[in-house]
Amino acid sequence: MSKFDTLSTRVHRHRPEDDGALAVLGVGFSCLLIAFVLFLTGSGLTAVPFLGFLVAAGVGWIAYQPTTAKWLMFLATVVTVMTLGLIVAFIVREAIPAIRMMGVDLLIRTNEPLWGSGTFSLAPMIVGTATTTVIAMTIAAPLGIAGALFLSEIAPSTVREIVKPGIELLAGIPSITYGFIGFVIINGFFDSQLQTPTIGNYFTVGLVIGIMALPTIVTVAEDAISTVPESMKSGSLAVGTTDWQTMKSVTIPAAFSGISAAVLLGVGRAMGETMAATVMIPHTKGFPSPLFDVFGGTGETLTTVIAFEGGNASGTHMSALFAAGVILFLTVLTLSVASQIIESRMQRKLGGKQ
Amino acid sequence: MSDIDMKQTRAESNEQRTTTTVGETEEELQSEWSAYEFDGQTKISVSDLDVYYGSDQALRGVSMDIPEKSVTALIGPSGCGKSTFLRCLNRMNDRVSSARVEGSVTLDGEEIYQDGVNLVELRKRVGMVFQAPNPFPKSIRDNIAYGPRKHGDIDTGLLARLLGDANPEEEEDLIQRSLRQAALWEEVSDRLDDNALGLSGGQQQRLCIARCLAVDPEIILMDEPASALDPIATSKIEDLIESLAQEYTVVVVTHNMQQAARISDQTAVFLTGGELVEYDDTDTIFEDPNSQRVEDYITGKFG
Amino acid sequence: MSTERQTQLVSTQSSIGSRATVAIIGLGLVVFAVSWLALFQWIGGETDVLGVGLFRLLGVCLLFIGVGTGACGFAARSGRIAATPRRSAGLLTGVLFGLLGFLVGGLSGAQTFGLGTAGWLVSAAGIGTAAATAAVFPREELGSTIPPSVFVTFVGAVITAGIIDAGWTWTPVDLSVTLIGPVVVPLLTIVASLIGVWSAAKAHSGFGARGRQSGAFLLISLSILGMLSVLVLLVGFIVVRGLDTVLTDAGVGIGSITVLNIQIPWVDVQIPFLMNVTQGLFVDVNGILPAIVGTLWLVIGAVVFAVPLGIGAAIFLTEYSESERFTQLVEIATNGLWSTPSIVFGLFGLTFLLPRISNNHRSLLGGQLVLGFMLLPLVVITSYEAIKAVPDEFRDASAALGVTRWQTIRSVVLPAAMPGIITGIILGVGRIAGETAPLLFVFPRSTFPSSVPNVLGSFEFSLAPPFVTNEALLSGGSALPYQLYASITSGHVPGQTFTVEQFGWGTAFVLLIVVLALYGIGITTRLYFQRKLQHE
Numbered sequence A: 001m002s003k004f005d006t007l008s009t010r011v012h013r014h015r016p017e018d019d020g021a022l023a024v025l026g027v028g029f030s031c032l033l034i035a036f037v038l039f040l041t042g043s044g045l046t047a048v049p050f051l052g053f054l055v056a057a058g059v060g061w062i063a064y065q066p067t068t069a070k071w072l073m074f075l076a077t078v079v080t081v082m083t084l085g086l087i088v089a090f091i092v093r094e095a096i097p098a099i100r101m102m103g104v105d106l107l108i109r110t111n112e113p114l115w116g117s118g119t120f121s122l123a124p125m126i127v128g129t130a131t132t133t134v135i136a137m138t139i140a141a142p143l144g145i146a147g148a149l150f151l152s153e154i155a156p157s158t159v160r161e162i163v164k165p166g167i168e169l170l171a172g173i174p175s176i177t178y179g180f181i182g183f184v185i186i187n188g189f190f191d192s193q194l195q196t197p198t199i200g201n202y203f204t205v206g207l208v209i210g211i212m213a214l215p216t217i218v219t220v221a222e223d224a225i226s227t228v229p230e231s232m233k234s235g236s237l238a239v240g241t242t243d244w245q246t247m248k249s250v251t252i253p254a255a256f257s258g259i260s261a262a263v264l265l266g267v268g269r270a271m272g273e274t275m276a277a278t279v280m281i282p283h284t285k286g287f288p289s290p291l292f293d294v295f296g297g298t299g300e301t302l303t304t305v306i307a308f309e310g311g312n313a314s315g316t317h318m319s320a321l322f323a324a325g326v327i328l329f330l331t332v333l334t335l336s337v338a339s340q341i342i343e344s345r346m347q348r349k350l351g352g353k354q
Numbered sequence B: 001m002s003d004i005d006m007k008q009t010r011a012e013s014n015e016q017r018t019t020t021t022v023g024e025t026e027e028e029l030q031s032e033w034s035a036y037e038f039d040g041q042t043k044i045s046v047s048d049l050d051v052y053y054g055s056d057q058a059l060r061g062v063s064m065d066i067p068e069k070s071v072t073a074l075i076g077p078s079g080c081g082k083s084t085f086l087r088c089l090n091r092m093n094d095r096v097s098s099a100r101v102e103g104s105v106t107l108d109g110e111e112i113y114q115d116g117v118n119l120v121e122l123r124k125r126v127g128m129v130f131q132a133p134n135p136f137p138k139s140i141r142d143n144i145a146y147g148p149r150k151h152g153d154i155d156t157g158l159l160a161r162l163l164g165d166a167n168p169e170e171e172e173d174l175i176q177r178s179l180r181q182a183a184l185w186e187e188v189s190d191r192l193d194d195n196a197l198g199l200s201g202g203q204q205q206r207l208c209i210a211r212c213l214a215v216d217p218e219i220i221l222m223d224e225p226a227s228a229l230d231p232i233a234t235s236k237i238e239d240l241i242e243s244l245a246q247e248y249t250v251v252v253v254t255h256n257m258q259q260a261a262r263i264s265d266q267t268a269v270f271l272t273g274g275e276l277v278e279y280d281d282t283d284t285i286f287e288d289p290n291s292q293r294v295e296d297y298i299t300g301k302f303g
Numbered sequence C: 001m002s003t004e005r006q007t008q009l010v011s012t013q014s015s016i017g018s019r020a021t022v023a024i025i026g027l028g029l030v031v032f033a034v035s036w037l038a039l040f041q042w043i044g045g046e047t048d049v050l051g052v053g054l055f056r057l058l059g060v061c062l063l064f065i066g067v068g069t070g071a072c073g074f075a076a077r078s079g080r081i082a083a084t085p086r087r088s089a090g091l092l093t094g095v096l097f098g099l100l101g102f103l104v105g106g107l108s109g110a111q112t113f114g115l116g117t118a119g120w121l122v123s124a125a126g127i128g129t130a131a132a133t134a135a136v137f138p139r140e141e142l143g144s145t146i147p148p149s150v151f152v153t154f155v156g157a158v159i160t161a162g163i164i165d166a167g168w169t170w171t172p173v174d175l176s177v178t179l180i181g182p183v184v185v186p187l188l189t190i191v192a193s194l195i196g197v198w199s200a201a202k203a204h205s206g207f208g209a210r211g212r213q214s215g216a217f218l219l220i221s222l223s224i225l226g227m228l229s230v231l232v233l234l235v236g237f238i239v240v241r242g243l244d245t246v247l248t249d250a251g252v253g254i255g256s257i258t259v260l261n262i263q264i265p266w267v268d269v270q271i272p273f274l275m276n277v278t279q280g281l282f283v284d285v286n287g288i289l290p291a292i293v294g295t296l297w298l299v300i301g302a303v304v305f306a307v308p309l310g311i312g313a314a315i316f317l318t319e320y321s322e323s324e325r326f327t328q329l330v331e332i333a334t335n336g337l338w339s340t341p342s343i344v345f346g347l348f349g350l351t352f353l354l355p356r357i358s359n360n361h362r363s364l365l366g367g368q369l370v371l372g373f374m375l376l377p378l379v380v381i382t383s384y385e386a387i388k389a390v391p392d393e394f395r396d397a398s399a400a401l402g403v404t405r406w407q408t409i410r411s412v413v414l415p416a417a418m419p420g421i422i423t424g425i426i427l428g429v430g431r432i433a434g435e436t437a438p439l440l441f442v443f444p445r446s447t448f449p450s451s452v453p454n455v456l457g458s459f460e461f462s463l464a465p466p467f468v469t470n471e472a473l474l475s476g477g478s479a480l481p482y483q484l485y486a487s488i489t490s491g492h493v494p495g496q497t498f499t500v501e502q503f504g505w506g507t508a509f510v511l512l513i514v515v516l517a518l519y520g521i522g523i524t525t526r527l528y529f530q531r532k533l534q535h536e
Ligand SMILES: Nc1ncnc2c1ncn2[C@@H]1O[C@H](COP(=O)(O)OP(=O)(O)OP(=O)(O)O)[C@@H](O)[C@H]1O
Pocket: B053, B056, B058, B076, B077, B078, B079, B080, B081, B082, B083, B084, B085, B096, B098
């Protein structure tokens, strides 16, 4: 791209068209800004300035295509970033009444009443999310990493060529489908055969979420492992180590950050998983007693409470659900940023050599 | 289909150049290499080696005996199969799923391409140094001790200390000895615990040689070990190779003909298409080669 | 330096040793596979095999495996099996067997002997320590065969003796679950067979580095095999059950259609489940046509909204953005957006979009935009990767001809990146087509719709703002994933033809086909273009 930069400085002499383009685009962007403000206020007149923007963009496209294209694409980038900002702003705004009313109790209140009749404590759901996530990751992390190793290092290439797209395909199965199977088969089995007190519990939910998160972890970890340069592995094998020793002592340590990024991503997936959990969980709020009784009668997570009650809640109740959304969002965002930092560190480490 | 056509035309043009048929060329080659006789013991004996990558043939009927405790240089134009040949000697070609090897390679009379060969044992005896230095992203100490630790010869881990058979002094000795042999000790003795990636290119390459020496191989294969290095680092590596030949059998691929002439005892010339055209004392090859093609190549007429 | 070692390249394994270890591994694999079938209750625990119950037979097999691995260990020790064992089986093995011993000691102490907390703790710690010691201190050939042998034999004995059989139940204190034999026995035999197989595989390769590799690879391969079978099983289950529903009353007949007053014979395919509305007076086979059409419109809307934006942003980032910081910021935002839980998108749509676009009513347009917002980061990420993968030479070559940057992008960069971009879009569409959570609050109108949205026929134009309205876009509907959710949660479905489960399997099947087809197309095109690139 640096080649372009030098080129563009050469080409970008002042030309009269630039003024025209600037004028048209200036009009267009002003219209869009007005449209956006009107849209935010919910005005019915939004369409007027938006039409103005479309006209300006159209004129610009016909008369000054390169400049218009560049600025429209810049606009697209801004919209992408702004989406995140809008999401944060709006769900936080809706959560404020609940935070006002409950204070820190919203997060830590552990005695009855927990939910409803004027008090809303998210503590049970936080415990629920943590519990299901831990169960899911206990299943998905080791199996996922093993799967990634299998695909990239152990399986013969014919097997890999079939299994790898297969696993990606499995990552695409909608979560409601997993939920339906979990609801009909797994919940049913635990209820009728293992006599759990409710239909569905943290264990069955965690189990299904774990199975769901598996393909994602396998795919991402496999990508990380295959970025370890072949020369490094050859170097190890050439001193007479086995493939397994090479994997343990060279490949995995070198890909460690990538693998942990995959696991973090999996954690994020597991925490944010909604539909499968919603149809499987009993929706009773409380704390398992003792805390490790994952088969017990309580079950509700941050996502399930939103999905289950969001449809017909109002007032502080709805606001509390938004607060649950805020907690989820912030946690998952943190995980995402963390995994990106880890990943870029890995790139730098391996990038040091070719 | 078109692939095959192309190969045929290439083969035909080769024929025209040498004005012999392919079959005759091979017979001629046979007589050439078997004419070369050396004094020492044969360490590696290769006969009728064919290597294919998928449907492409990279080596054609290569046969040669490599004497022990000497430097054998492999030269030839790019893509003629030198690396492929080298990688056959420690079976690194097993890593390439499309590669297929036919023929025989024996090490001290024992076939390495038979069922049940222990690759670990083979590669312990036949070490390899790669074209680009490839140290592990670990400390210098861990790099050198890597092989011996994996082979269980040295153990300084928690368990070994628990069981009372940790041998840290032995490790210290080994590291020092290997680094000295690789002419690197003076430069790194005070920073053995630094990351090896912090070394310069030439140092990294000597580190890789030391890593290879630490497992005490009998043969060292080197694939253009100095091609990524500056002249000073290169001459250090060259000195090193000559001194290694006192104790080890060294096979080295190089693009640099002066280098081959300087350091090797015998030289094998591969030409395009993966044939071994001539194999003889280095002096003979460079001063009075048998084959016209080799002479052309060495004098730079074609390559 | 190079001392005259004469290590043999080929270690000749005695044929008896090799055959014995292979036999043990084979037996272990059979036990492993059968145990899974038993766990899924495809084979009952009391099924009569060779005159004994299945569980008892598995127990006997485990006894063989246990005794066999132990024998291998001693044979290797006395040199009757060729081996190059290490000084010890290793710390990790020790820790794992310590934990296993702890579990066995604790559970049998508490369960069988009814010891109190102090009692089972003592027995757990005792057996755990013993197991760890036995694994770590002897030489490897004993350390990695004797503890497994003891464990496998113990499990085999417990099952053979019928201490744990099909009728066995146990309700652990503090856990609200009753463990039953038909579940516990297969689980135990799975674990025991894995451990036995691991030990035998090590012995087969003569312990040492190669033995460890064999053991580890076998374990990893088996667990991946297990995982894959479970996943394939899930899909198979849906297909088998779902097809049943989808094909209800389906038929192929010869019908005819009239074109320009001419009757043309026509193959008339009738699949009521796909062609009927979900609820209606004259509908006897309830179908999911409204949901199918709903999903179609949702996807179209999301694509129209997100694809231009996403590709635009990707082009800007790769070709124009000059600030490293800005690019980084966008990348972080995009990735954050990508990992945002889908239900949060639903909340966002509820509070941000609905009041502004459809007067707080749920609407198709709301659903389209929410899914569009979800699709956006995916399009940005995949297009970004695809455009970045276009070699710089392409751009340089074009720039050298004096072509402007925008023309280069339009005529060189974009065409080259198009396969990657399209693949990314297809995969992204596959993902959003299956999403339920973001739609929950913005789209569904009735649980079981009785009509199909007519988007094309509902456009109305006027001179007053907002100039264009479309009733169908502004009212809610149903989508495939939502339909599945609705039938699960409402607990009934209209009509007499299907039970909730049947209806659910059918819907799940159709949804799966839609999503997997999209994924399949996406992955195949990607493979196709990758291959093509490699061959060039
Ligand atoms: N992994 C592989 N897959 C397919 N073909 C290969 C592979 N490695 C090498 N080849 C082919 O085999 C032939 C010989 O390659 P090789 O690397 O042995 O040549 P070389 O003599 O070492 O060349 P250079 O001097 O450039 O290193 C070449 O035509 C090459 O394209």
